[in-house]
Amino acid sequence: xxxxxxxxxxxxxxxxxxxxxxxxxxxxxxxxxxxxxxxxxxxxxxxxxxxxxxxxxxxxxxxxxxxxxxxxxxxxxxxxxxxxxxxxxxxxxxxxxxxxxxxxxxxxxxxxxxxxxxxxxxxxxxxxxxxxxxxxxxxxxxxxxxxxxxxxxxxxxxxxxxxxxxxxxxxxxxxxxxxxxxxxxxxxxxxxxxxxxxxxxxxxxxxxxxxxxxxxxxxxxxxxxxxxxxxxxxxxxxxxxxxxxxxxxxxxxxxxxxxxxxxxxxxxxxxxxxxxxxxxxxxxxxxxxxxxxxx
Numbered sequence: 001x002x003x004x005x006x007x008x009x010x011x012x013x014x015x016x017x018x019x020x021x022x023x024x025x026x027x028x029x030x031x032x033x034x035x036x037x038x039x040x041x042x043x044x045x046x047x048x049x050x051x052x053x054x055x056x057x058x059x060x061x062x063x064x065x066x067x068x069x070x071x072x073x074x075x076x077x078x079x080x081x082x083x084x085x086x087x088x089x090x091x092x093x094x095x096x097x098x099x100x101x102x103x104x105x106x107x108x109x110x111x112x113x114x115x116x117x118x119x120x121x122x123x124x125x126x127x128x129x130x131x132x133x134x135x136x137x138x139x140x141x142x143x144x145x146x147x148x149x150x151x152x153x154x155x156x157x158x159x160x161x162x163x164x165x166x167x168x169x170x171x172x173x174x175x176x177x178x179x180x181x182x183x184x185x186x187x188x189x190x191x192x193x194x195x196x197x198x199x200x201x202x203x204x205x206x207x208x209x210x211x212x213x214x215x216x217x218x219x220x221x222x223x224x225x226x227x228x229x230x231x232x233x234x235x236x237x238x239x240x241x242x243x244x245x246x247x248x249x250x251x252x253x254x255x256x257x258x259x260x261x262x263x264x265x266x267x268x269x270x271x272x273x274x275x276x277x278x279x280x281x282x283x284x285x286x287x288x289x290x291x292x293x294x295x
């Protein structure tokens with residue numbers, strides 16, 4: 001029984017991490033309809049930004065949020081405006097561009113760091129909490145709580161703010177939104193900036209948990225894609241729930257089968273869900289086509 005509780009706890013905490021990484025990715029797809037392969041590298045940039053603030057500004061990793069988040073928002077807005085916007089009529093080329101950006105960012109950081117692994121410590125990282133006999137690091141609980149708060153806050157923002165309603169209008173039908181006076185290009189830039197900022201937010205919270213390396217972004221992106229497809233493309237709550245599905249699947253497969261098979265089991269579940277419900281658990285059937293109409 002103790003082993004089962006421990007596996008469930010590991011799966012939930014891992015799911016919180018995946019949900020945190022995936023929410024921004026799903027927002028970008030829901031509005032701009034781009035499968036952003038570089039999202040994991042934006043998480044990596046957030047982690048290295050945290051390291052820079054910790055090392056050179058002597059800030060606690062969690063305080064680096066005040067610096068990292070605006071910087072990542074600007075990076076996302078610039079990437080959308082200068083790289084993706086000129087390719088708006090070539091969706092396939094946009095996907096290739098994000099993959100190229102993945103390789104570019106990874107290799108730039110590799111050249112800058114020489115491939116050396118870095119770590120960030122925090123007073124919080126030394127604290128653990130006893131939950132039903134299971135010792136859980138407080139940093140992982142913070143990541144879980146942050147994933148929950150981000151999902152709720154983003155949902156409230158999209159539903160009740162004027163900007164959020166404009167984002168939802170563009171996601172539903174960009175041509176109609178343009179006719180109603182919405183500046184679609186600006187919404188695209190803001191949305192990509194917000195999605196990138198959320199990746200940086202995830203990076204700040206994950207920096208005290210993982211060792212930093214230029215390749216760490218790729219370890220997040222494949223599970224993140226599984227999360228957004230399982231939860232439903234374009235559904236922010238779906239990304240949250242999908243994170244826990246992926247985390248629990250990996251935890252149970254790794255413990256009861258073989259750690260080497262956890263990704264095989266995960267993507268087996270992934271394929272099964274796609275066969276049974278192609279739109280994902282929370283996605284709307286045909287949502288992948290909505291928003292693609294141009295005037």
